[in-house]
Amino acid sequence: MHEPEPAQQVASAAASTHAAPANAAPKPLSSRISREAPARIVAIGDLHGDLDKTRRVLRLAGAIDANDVWIGGKLTIVQTGDEIDRGDDDRKILDLVEKLKGDAKKAGGEFIALVGNHELMNAVFDFRYVTPGAYRAFGDLTAADPNTAAFLSQLDPSARGRAAAFAPGGRYAAMLADRPLFVKVGDSVFVHGGILPKHVAYGLDKMNDDVSAWLLAKKERPPQVVVADDGPVWTRAYSTPGEERCTMLEEALQGIGAKRMIMGHTVQNGGITEACNRKAWRIDVGLSHYYGGPVQALEIKGDTITALKEPG
Known part of the structure; x- marks a missing residue:
């Protein structure tokens, strides 16, 4: 199921930007979005507010036990965004992931959560996919900034807590500001929708830094290149690739400087798929209750890539 494109919601107020020429030499990626290869990586796609399935896929990955305790040791988990919307449990998922980020670090591993289109949609109060239970879960939050509070007072009372949470400068917006749009771990690059050549030329670090600054209320608008219809959290360029798309990839x-791209965003009916001679991996399997897909994750050990599947 495809979602409406974001331009009218997010980009209408954004100033236009001009990408560098496609043949410009890319700048080295910062340590924020580039890691040395660990022995084992497990990538997980969209979670969409389903805490039960989130726990199940993390157990499948060997990351947590039945009590949500990190048992992954030096495992690296990469979750490719869209933890929220479509289900009642999205606040619990966000909080669990933040806890596991700290627990993994203490054990010598890492839990990397990326920003997806639904996280950015909530930061501009596009709440079309928020469930009643997910509104209630944020009902205890209020805006600290007087100007934000005045604006939120115009919203339906049921939405004010969530809006306070995700408004730039809000508690959960600040949480998201610490999450990158992209991460490169070893030879694999991870993103929610896809990275096009023009994104590389524009600068992945610049996009990350500008989105972070916006979510912290240090910039007025998100970068147009990110929120455009073909931005890295929205594009479906590699979802049904042909020869031209594989060349672009x-x-x-x-x-x-990567061998493969791992992305979520577009549901793959039946499970994880690959394309372009195993250089494109699509890992959004619709595992949430909303979609009813299988519980799967992608394991990467060097150049050995395996789809992990929940038994049954």
Whole structure:
């Protein structure tokens, strides 16, 4: 199921930007979005407010036990965004992930959560996919900034807590500001929607920094290149690729210095799929209750890539 494109919600107020030429040499990626390869990586796609399935896929990955305690040791988990919307449990998922980020670090591992389109939609109060239970879960939050509070007073009372949470500068917006749009771990680059050559030329670090600054209320608008219809959290360019799209993917990967791209965003009916000679991996399997898909994750050990599947 495809969602409406974001331009009219997010980008209408954003100033236009101009990408660098496609053949410009990419700048080295910062440590914020580039890691040395660990022995084992497990990538997890969209969670969409389903805490039960979130716990199940993390157990499948060997990350947590039945009590949500980190048992992954030096495992690296990459979750490719869209933890929220479509289900009642999205605040609990956000909080669990933040806890596991700290627990993994203490054990010598890492839990990396990326920003997806639904996280950015909530930051502009696009709440079309919020459930009644998810509104209630944020009902205890209020805006600290007087100007924000005055604006939120115009919203339906049921939405004010959530809006306070995700408004730039709000508690959960600040949480998201610490999450990158992209991460490169070893030879694999991870993103919610996809990275196009023009994104590489524009600068992945710049996009990350500008989105973070916006979520912290240090910039007035998100960067147009991110929230455009073909932005990295929205594009579906590699969802049904042909030869032209595979050539485009190869160009992007060369610019990043990666062998493969792992992405969520577009539901793959029946489970994880690959394309472009195993250089494109689509891991949004619709595992949430909303979609009713299987519980799966993608394991990466060097160049050995395996789809992990819940038994049954």
